[in-house]
Amino acid sequence: MSVNKKVSDDNRKVEISVTGRFDFSLHQHFRDSYTNSKDKNVEFILNLSETTYMDSSALGMILLLKDHAESCSGKVVINKPSESVNKILEIAQFHRLLTIVK
C-alpha cells in the first residue's frame, strides 16, 4: 500500500492515489500528501482505482481532506473508485458529500 501525489504544472490540481489497502496505517502519509498544498481553489483528485480495500477510518481521512480543501476554497473529487471501494462509499452515501467520478 502506498500514497502517491502528483501536482499539475499550474499547481491547480493535486492528484492523490492510494494503492492497495486504504486504512489507518496510511494516516500520516495521506495527511502529508495534502497539508502543504495551501493554494486557493485547488482541486484535489483522489484516485482510488488501485485501492483494494477501504475501512471506516479511511472514510474519516477523506473527510479530513475535504475539510482541508474547503478551508482553501478548493474541492475534492474521488476518481474511479474500484468496485469494492465503491461499495463502501455507497454504504456511507459519500456521493452526497462530494463528487465521485466513476
Added chain:
Amino acid sequence: MAAPLRERDVKLALVVDDSAMQCKVLSVLLKEEGYRVFTANDGARGVAMYIKYSPDLVLMDINMPIMNGYEAARKIKSLSQANSLCPLIFITSMDSDKAFIESIDAGGDGILVRPFSPAVFKAKIKSIQRISDLYAQVKTLQQEQQNDAELAEQLMSGVIESRNFGIDRIGIIKKAAELFSGDIQLTALAPNGDVNAMLGDFTGHGLRSSIGAIPLAETFRTMTKKGFSLFEIITQINHQLYDLLPTDLFLGAGFASISSHDGSVYLFNAGLPDVYLFSDKGVIKHKTSSSHPPLGVLPKLLPDSKLTVVGIEETDRVVLISDGIVEARNEQGEMFDFDRFEESVKQGILEKNVSGVVLQSVDDFCQKMPQEDDISLIDIPCGGWEQAIVTNQGVENFSAQQLNDISLSAESAWHWQLTLSGSRLAAINPIPMAMSQINEIEGNAEHWQSLYTILTELFVNALDHGVLGLSSELKGSAEGFSQYYLERERRLKNLIDGSVELQISHYPFPNGGRIIIKIKDSGQGFDIKKYFQNNAEKSDEASMLSGRGIVLVEQLCDSLDFQGNGNIVEVSYVWTI
C-alpha cells in the same frame, strides 16, 4: 496481570566471573556508582543468585567452568519477567565480531571488551541504566493505560449494556476486536410501548472510537423515554455527534422503532449494511439500505431524510448488523459475506436462536483467523411488546358515586394548553412537552406511560385525519400503507393553515387524580353517529372504520367522547398510586 514493578532505593548488581580478582575490581567500581554487589564464580551459581536477588544489572564473563556466560545469559533472560528489563553486559577479552554477535544472540544488552578504564566502565553502566530506566517507564505507562482502559470498559458496559431494554427477548452479539468496542447496541422502551433499537459503528476501534458512546447512549435513552419520535432522536444524535466528535470520527448507525399496536416498524440506515426484516420462516421481507452518510458528518440531516415504514407481523424479526460480520475473513481471505449471513439468520430463526447461530457460523467460518473488526448484531422480535403498556386499572378502584363526586369537585389543580398551527404544527411534536409538564408537576411515574399513549394516539388522529384529511382505510393494504405515509409527508410539507389545540386539566384527589384531555382540530370532523353504528356492527377489530389507535385509547381511558362535528375529542383518565 503483570506484577507491579519493583521499587527500591538501592540498586543491586550481580557480577558473574570465575576470577575472584575480576569480581573484586568490578565490585569496587560498581559500589562507587552506588550499587550493592553480589558475586558468583560460575554460570550456574550466577543463575541461582539471579533467582535469589533479582538484581537490576548483571555483568557476565564468557568463559567460565560448569556453565559458560552465554548459557547463563540465556537462562537469566528466560527467567526475567516480561515487564522488567534487567540489563546484562558481557565482560570479555575476546575482541572478535563472533564474540560480539554471540553475546547479543544470547540475550546480552551490551559487551565491554577488556582492557577498559574505570571511567569507560562507569560510562557504559550509566548508558545501560538509562535504557533500563526508559524501559521501566514505558512499562509503567503501558500498565497504567491498560488499567485505565479496563476501568473505562467496565464503566462503558455499565452505562450501555446493563441499561438496555428487553434483553431477555432481544438477541445481541457484541464481540469486540479490541478491549474497547467501536460498536454500540442500544435498546429502549418508549412511553407508548414502542421499542427503539440502535446499532452503531464508530470509526476505527478501541478507546478513541468509544468516546462518543456515553453521550450517544444518554441521548438515545432519554429521548426515547420522553417520547420523542425516532426521527427526532436521530436528528438530535446527528447534531450532538457533529458537535462532539472530530471530523474523522463518526457513527454508522441503523435504527428501528417497532410499534406493535400500530403493526409497523420505522427504519433508518445511515452508513450500515442493509437492515433486515425477516419472517418467522426466515424469509427476507424487506431490506433498508443506507440512505444517509454516517451520523456526525453533517451538521444537519440531509433535507430529504426520512424513515422507512414497513408493515409487520407479530412473528417477524428485525435484524441489524455492522460490517464486521459480513467482512469477517477466513484463512483463504474469503469474506463471510451476505449470502452466508442471511442463511445463518434463517437457520437461527428456525432454531429460535438467531444470535447464537450467527455467531457460531461466523466462528466456524473464520476458524483461527484473528478477528479484525468488531462483530455485532441486534435481533428484535416484532411482537409481544404490548404487555409493556399498563392498562388503566385506577378507575376500577372507585365506585360510580365517588367518581361522580370527583368530577363535580369544581376546580382543576392545573390546566395546560397549547395550540399549534401551520408550519409549526408540521414541525413540532407537542407530546414530549405535554409529558414533561405532567412530569414536572406530578412527578415521574410509570403510569404516565398510558397517558403518553393516549395523548400520542389522539394527537396523531387529530393531525392525520382531522387536519390533513387522510383516510385510515388506506393503511389496510401493504401498498396503501406506504402510500399513506408518503401522502402524509406530502401534505405535512404543504401545510399552511390548520391547527390542533391541546388542553390538559388535572383534578387531584387523595392518592391519585383525574386527567381530562381535550384535543380539538381544525378539520371537518366525521359523522359520529355513523362511526358508532359501524363499530357496533363490526365485531372484528381489524375491519373497524377507525384505526386500532382509538381502540387502544378506549381501553386505557375511563371515558372517551367525540364532540362538535367529531373534530373535538375529550377523554378522562383516572390514576391512583
